[in-house]
Amino acid sequence: MSTPKKPGGNDRRDDDLGRERREGVGTLTRKQTKRPPLYKVLLHNDDYTTRDFVVLVLVRYFHKNQTEATHIMLHVHHNGMGVAGIYPYDIASTKKHQVEQLARQYEMPLKLSLEPEDG
Numbered sequence: 001m002s003t004p005k006k007p008g009g010n011d012r013r014d015d016d017l018g019r020e021r022r023e024g025v026g027t028l029t030r031k032q033t034k035r036p037p038l039y040k041v042l043l044h045n046d047d048y049t050t051r052d053f054v055v056l057v058l059v060r061y062f063h064k065n066q067t068e069a070t071h072i073m074l075h076v077h078h079n080g081m082g083v084a085g086i087y088p089y090d091i092a093s094t095k096k097h098q099v100e101q102l103a104r105q106y107e108m109p110l111k112l113s114l115e116p117e118d119g
């Protein structure tokens with residue numbers, strides 16, 4: 001049985017396969033649109049970073065609204081870590097560095113890490 005499709009989801013791999021079948025240029029066509037591996041940006045709990053600072057980071061760098069940001073912050077506070085966002089490696093890495101730099105400026109010990117999305 002095939003995997004059900006998300007309604008309205010743009011499945012680029014399926015589009016590629018269709019084009020490959022028509023044009024017979026599988027390898028080349030697929031290479032151009034293959035999705036990059038994704039990385040989770042993880043936030044780690046600590047005792048000193050303020051809740052407001054974590055919420056600010058989630059709003060400013062990870063485009064969460066106030067409600068979502070507060071929810072994620074509390075999840076990290078209670079469970080030790082949580083996902084701020086999921087991005088291709090370069091974007092994930094840049095966000096990690098930008099937030100760590102901001103945390104350093106505000107003298108907060110906030111730590112972030114990256115983890116491949118698929119394990």
Ligand code: TYC
Binds near residue numbers: 046054077110
């Ligand atoms: N534990 C912190 C406090 O009680 C809040 C906090 C939440 C810190 C999430 C870091 O990633 C974090 N002030």
